[in-house]
Each structure stands twice: as structure tokens, then as C-alpha cells.
Amino acid sequence: MDETQTHTVETARTEPDRTDFDDYASYEENDSLVVCDRQNPNAWVKSDVTAEIRS
Numbered sequence: 001m002d003e004t005q006t007h008t009v010e011t012a013r014t015e016p017d018r019t020d021f022d023d024y025a026s027y028e029e030n031d032s033l034v035v036c037d038r039q040n041p042n043a044w045v046k047s048d049v050t051a052e053i054r055s
């Protein structure tokens with residue numbers, strides 16, 4: 001049985017730096033979205049669920 005984990009990260013920033021988006025790459029794999037850190041290949045997240053974030 002697959003185990004699902006959920007993590008929430010909160011930051012004090014109100015607007016992301018434009019360069020932050022350049023640090024990550026994403027691709028689709030088997031109906032899931034994988035987001036990777038370009039500088040650290042061991043830092044990635046894979047999700048098959050997308051949810052709106054509200055503040």
C-alpha cells in the first residue's frame with residue numbers, strides 16, 4: 001500500500017522573487033506533477049493532487 005504524506009510550508013514573503021521560478025523545473029509523469037530543484041537533484045516533490053492555496 002502506498003503511503004501519502006502531506007507537508008505545508010509557510011513563508012513570510014508576500015511576493016515571490018522572479019528568479020525563484022528559474023530555480024525549479026517540472027514535468028508530468030503518469031498523471032502526476034514532479035517539481036525539481038535545479039541546483040539539488042535530491043530535492044523534488046511528486047503529487048497527483050492539485051489544490052488552490054488561499055491566504
